[in-house]
Amino acid sequence: MKGDIVLEAKDLTRHYHIDRGTFRSPAVLKALDGATFTLAKGRTLAVVGESGCGKSTLARLVTMIEKPTSGMLSISGIDVRTADRATLMNLHKTVQIVFQDPYGSLNPRQKIGHALEEPLLVNTPMGKKERRDAAMNIINLVGLRPEYYDRYPHMFSGGQRQRIAVARALMLNPNIVVLDEPVSALDVSIRAQILNLIARLQEQFELAYLFISHDLSVVKHIADEVMVMYLGKPVESGSRDTLFAKPHHPYTRALLSATPVADPFRVKERIVLHGELPSPIAPPSGCTFHPRCPSMTDICREKAPETREIDGCRVACYHPKIYP
Amino acid sequence: MSEISIQEVVDNRPTGFRAVLSEFWSYFSENRGAVVGLIFFIGVVLIAVFADFIAPHAPNQQYREALLQPPFWQAGGDIKFPLGTDAIGRDMLSRLIHGSQYSLFIGCIVVSLSLAAGVILGLLAGFFRGRVDTFIMRIMDIVLAFPSLLLALVLVAVLGPSLINAMIAIAIVQQPHYVRLTRAAVMTEMTKDYVTAARVIGIRSLRLMFVTILPNCMAPLIVQAALSFSTAILDAAALGFLGMGAQPPTPEWGTMLAEAREFILRAWWVVTFPGVAILTTVLAINMMGDGLRDALDPKLKRS
Amino acid sequence: MGCVTPSIQNSNVPKRAMPLLEIDNLSVTFQTAGGLFTAVDRVSLHIEPGEIVSIVGESGSGKSVAMLALMGLLPWTAGVTADVLRFDSQDLTTITKPQLRKIIGSQMAMIFQEPMTSLNPCFTVGFQLTETLKIHLGMNRAEQKRRAIELLELVGIPEPEKRLSAYPHQLSGGMNQRVMIAIAISCNPRLLIADEPTTALDVTIQAQILDLLLKLQKEKGMSLVLITHDMGVVAETAERVFVQYAGQQVEQQSVKGLFVSPHHPYTQALLNSLPERSHSRILPSIAGIVPGQFDKPRGCLFSPRCHYVTDLCREKPPIAGPVEFGYALCHYPLAEGVPTNYPEEVRA
Numbered sequence: 001m002k003g004d005i006v007l008e009a010k011d012l013t014r015h016y017h018i019d020r021g022t023f024r025s026p027a028v029l030k031a032l033d034g035a036t037f038t039l040a041k042g043r044t045l046a047v048v049g050e051s052g053c054g055k056s057t058l059a060r061l062v063t064m065i066e067k068p069t070s071g072m073l074s075i076s077g078i079d080v081r082t083a084d085r086a087t088l089m090n091l092h093k094t095v096q097i098v099f100q101d102p103y104g105s106l107n108p109r110q111k112i113g114h115a116l117e118e119p120l121l122v123n124t125p126m127g128k129k130e131r132r133d134a135a136m137n138i139i140n141l142v143g144l145r146p147e148y149y150d151r152y153p154h155m156f157s158g159g160q161r162q163r164i165a166v167a168r169a170l171m172l173n174p175n176i177v178v179l180d181e182p183v184s185a186l187d188v189s190i191r192a193q194i195l196n197l198i199a200r201l202q203e204q205f206e207l208a209y210l211f212i213s214h215d216l217s218v219v220k221h222i223a224d225e226v227m228v229m230y231l232g233k234p235v236e237s238g239s240r241d242t243l244f245a246k247p248h249h250p251y252t253r254a255l256l257s258a259t260p261v262a263d264p265f266r267v268k269e270r271i272v273l274h275g276e277l278p279s280p281i282a283p284p285s286g287c288t289f290h291p292r293c294p295s296m297t298d299i300c301r302e303k304a305p306e307t308r309e310i311d312g313c314r315v316a317c318y319h320p321k322i323y324p
Numbered sequence: 325m326s327e328i329s330i331q332e333v334v335d336n337r338p339t340g341f342r343a344v345l346s347e348f349w350s351y352f353s354e355n356r357g358a359v360v361g362l363i364f365f366i367g368v369v370l371i372a373v374f375a376d377f378i379a380p381h382a383p384n385q386q387y388r389e390a391l392l393q394p395p396f397w398q399a400g401g402d403i404k405f406p407l408g409t410d411a412i413g414r415d416m417l418s419r420l421i422h423g424s425q426y427s428l429f430i431g432c433i434v435v436s437l438s439l440a441a442g443v444i445l446g447l448l449a450g451f452f453r454g455r456v457d458t459f460i461m462r463i464m465d466i467v468l469a470f471p472s473l474l475l476a477l478v479l480v481a482v483l484g485p486s487l488i489n490a491m492i493a494i495a496i497v498q499q500p501h502y503v504r505l506t507r508a509a510v511m512t513e514m515t516k517d518y519v520t521a522a523r524v525i526g527i528r529s530l531r532l533m534f535v536t537i538l539p540n541c542m543a544p545l546i547v548q549a550a551l552s553f554s555t556a557i558l559d560a561a562a563l564g565f566l567g568m569g570a571q572p573p574t575p576e577w578g579t580m581l582a583e584a585r586e587f588i589l590r591a592w593w594v595v596t597f598p599g600v601a602i603l604t605t606v607l608a609i610n611m612m613g614d615g616l617r618d619a620l621d622p623k624l625k626r627s
Numbered sequence: 628m629g630c631v632t633p634s635i636q637n638s639n640v641p642k643r644a645m646p647l648l649e650i651d652n653l654s655v656t657f658q659t660a661g662g663l664f665t666a667v668d669r670v671s672l673h674i675e676p677g678e679i680v681s682i683v684g685e686s687g688s689g690k691s692v693a694m695l696a697l698m699g700l701l702p703w704t705a706g707v708t709a710d711v712l713r714f715d716s717q718d719l720t721t722i723t724k725p726q727l728r729k730i731i732g733s734q735m736a737m738i739f740q741e742p743m744t745s746l747n748p749c750f751t752v753g754f755q756l757t758e759t760l761k762i763h764l765g766m767n768r769a770e771q772k773r774r775a776i777e778l779l780e781l782v783g784i785p786e787p788e789k790r791l792s793a794y795p796h797q798l799s800g801g802m803n804q805r806v807m808i809a810i811a812i813s814c815n816p817r818l819l820i821a822d823e824p825t826t827a828l829d830v831t832i833q834a835q836i837l838d839l840l841l842k843l844q845k846e847k848g849m850s851l852v853l854i855t856h857d858m859g860v861v862a863e864t865a866e867r868v869f870v871q872y873a874g875q876q877v878e879q880q881s882v883k884g885l886f887v888s889p890h891h892p893y894t895q896a897l898l899n900s901l902p903e904r905s906h907s908r909i910l911p912s913i914a915g916i917v918p919g920q921f922d923k924p925r926g927c928l929f930s931p932r933c934h935y936v937t938d939l940c941r942e943k944p945p946i947a948g949p950v951e952f953g954y955a956l957c958h959y960p961l962a963e964g965v966p967t968n969y970p971e972e973v974r975a
Contacts, residue, residue, distance in 0.1 A: 119526070122527050123525070192911070217903040218902050221905070262858040262886065263862055264863070272838060
């Protein structure tokens with residue numbers, strides 16, 4: 001059923017210990033620090049943020065390559081932290097991923113056909129003929145030609161490789177696909193092709209997408225819900241329409257104003273953030289955004305803000321912009 | 325869907341093994357020295373394979389009437405023994421031809437032994453990191469800390485002098501290079517997205533190591549294998565010269581050198597020809613290795 | 628920093644009759660294993676002093692190669708030809724190498740996409756900055772240091788004295804790009820070429836760098852050539868745009884004109900495929916990919932992907948149209964989104 005929750009996270013946290021040499025204690029890097037969200041079947045949740053905001057860590061947790069440090073992550077109703085091995089193996093099949101760099105995400109020594117069949121080979125008892133049929137089927141589905149089956153990845157352009165990567169992700173009929181910046185390495189004209197392909201496949205298979213991106217114009221186009229992250233923490237999340245029409249958090253607003261829009265007549269409010277992203281090893285006290293925030297006050301420096309609901313958006317800020 | 329019908333761009337470049345081979349050859353053949361080396365090496369292989377048919381005499385046949393006979397172009401030489409004879413009347417040319425068998429045999433065995441062991445250890449170290457890595461790499465560091473020939477000598481002294489033991493010793497001495505190379509290559513590949521993608525698909529560690537990662541690490545290993553082929557021949561010759569490798573009357577080039585030491589002033593050919601054989605073979609293999617590196621190292625490739 | 632409207636900010640710069648940079652029919656070819664490859668095909672470019680011009684195109688459109696050729700930064704395998712190559716009324720095709728070197732780096736400067744790799748990791752920021760000052764301006768040590776600090780301040784780097792002794796890896800990507808800009812403007816160039824200066828940076832840092840470039844351009848009155856693939860960046864910064872496709876210049880226009888009424892079908896299709904300009908879930912995408920070395924079409928290079936393609940397009944390469952059609956390289960340049968001189972039978 002469309003609308004069923006397939007992915008749920010509560011206070012999801014992942015910390016890394018950074019080794020700083022033999023004589024110093026390891027530092028703790030809070031790559032992801034308390035993410036809460038849900039994702040329903042056939043819907044797209046976009047995770048937006050700049051480098052170091054924890055987007056990729058989130059992708060690694062959801063695809064179960066890594067285990068969360070704390071918090072709850074449930075996929076198709078099964079809690080990942082408590083599930084046994086056999087259940088996890090089955091669960092693995094339901095979450096797949098497409099990466100940003102189409103040049104690094106395909107094994108250069110593996111033919112396209114083999115790359116597509118490998119998921120079936122290791123996960124299902126299918127025979128050779130069945131696997132080949134399934135691969136041919138999906139090659140056709142993502143708009144590639146059957147003769148590509150016997151080719152190596154280096155013979156393809158970025159856009160074609162990204163189609164292959166999408167095809168591989170679909171081989172196991174997943175419920176959830178994590179799209180980690182799938183179009184940011186592509187040219188404008190190719191980007192539209194891949195976005196269309198992704199949208200079409202979502203409709204056809206009722207896929208749930210976790211769409212990770214830094215490009216707000218793409219997010220605005222494809223997402224149903226949006227979560228904006230800063231230094232491992234979600235600062236604002238809500239439905240796309242509300243969030244783009246009424247951004248509450250100062251960071252969301254800055255991000256929106258900084259995104260270039262292809263309209264030379266637009267007169268826009270430009271909030272230029274000063275300074276750079278702080279190091280995630282030593283994040284600022286209180287609200288982590290306070291050193292760059294235009295509306296910072298004393299309380300922001302002392303205590304991290306609670307998440308509260310404004311206009312249907314979950315906002316973590318003491319001074320959100322309130323719309324009449 | 326409009327976008328499906330229009331993947332019009334037909335890529336007509338040839339695919340498969342032959343295309344890879346022709347690309348390899350186009351890079352390899354750019355290096356003249358490498359081609360010369362390859363031709364020479366193929367020549368040595370052919371000589372070794374057909375030694376019994378080419379050699380005019382049996383390698384250990386002694387001709388008592390012709391002791392220390394000079395090569396045919398010198399006074400007192402005889403066309404029957406083109407490169408002369410040694411102190412007990414054995415034909416130099418025949419011995420050299422049969423010696424090539426030993427050299428290639430040593431090279432092949434040593435390289436396969438050290439490559440197999442080195443690749444497995446390197447894969448384990450690079451893949452699992454942590455304690456496994458530390459354990460393996462520290463042992464390799466210890467092996468590398470000894471001068472290689474000295475360590476080989478000690479090992480042979482322990483195992484007892486013979487050609488097989490010499491080969492095992494040389495393989496042990498050489499294999500840390502493979503471990504390091506494999507480990508570095510594996511660590512680079514591990515960070516690539518396709519490895520993560522393979523994990524998400526559900527591929528287990530063993531398959532991931534040998535099927536997914538290893539083929540992508542082979543280029544530097546092949547180059548190293550080619551270069552250490554020559555080192556193996558050289559080391560085996562050195563051990564033979566020191567009396568720790570192949571034992572007389574084996575026509576191994578190093579051993580031949582050792583036997584002929586005392587005649588160096590009286591009969592130059594007994595010492596020179598085995599030395600030249602070692603030199604040219606090693607040189608040819610090294611030049612070939614350079615060409616291999618040009619052809620296989622993606623960092624040196626031009627688009 | 629407030630809102631920046633590109634049209635008014637340079638009205639105070641007096642226009643001279645002589646353009647600062649004149650390029651006519653610049654072509655660049657590469658000798659490759661597969662034969663001769665034309666990376667840039669007869670590109671012309673006229674840039675007035677104090678103007679912001681953008682060259683926009685996808686990868687393989689030759690937008691960077693053209694500028695690298697101008698700067699003499701291409702490898703020796705490249706063959707560069709041009710009818711006119713003139714900077715500040717000096718003919719660059721005939722002057723000597725030392726003279727050329729004097730112009731490049733001081734009169735014409737360039738910044739690149741990857742700030743992390745454009746700086747030498749072995750030397751401090753200060754060393755790399757003073758190097759240019761020493762070579763081009765012959766300053767002594769004290770002057771060099773003073774000027775270096777001044778430059779770092781100008782590009783908005785906090786605590787410039789401390790940063791002089793920092794190595795590139797100790798700074799973030801945005802900071803390194805600022806250092807690159809400082810090096811580029813150290814000799815007060817008259818022309819700054821920025822090759823995708825913000826592509827590798829985060830969105831908020833991109834906004835900072837673009838603002839900085841515009842501010843410097845205005846203060847110094849220099850010309851700015853912005854090479855980019857991002858239509859958003861073009862819309863927000865440039866005054867005039869050159870659109871490139873597969874090595875050819877397909878159209879040139881004012882920014883506002885381009886976004887309202889593109890004259891080349893490629894530009895139109897490109898703009899339509901932008902997510903922010905579309906309202907449907909399925910974007911009107913451009914089919915196929917940019918032709919490469921081996922699959923160049925006989926006629927118009929865009930013909931395999933064009934909506935309006937006719938037999939004429941497939942057979943005969945078009946010539947540049949009149950100025951009112953933005954010199955569009957098309958048999959049927961668009962006016963108000965509709966092709967002109969379009970054969971009736973095809974339309975029906």
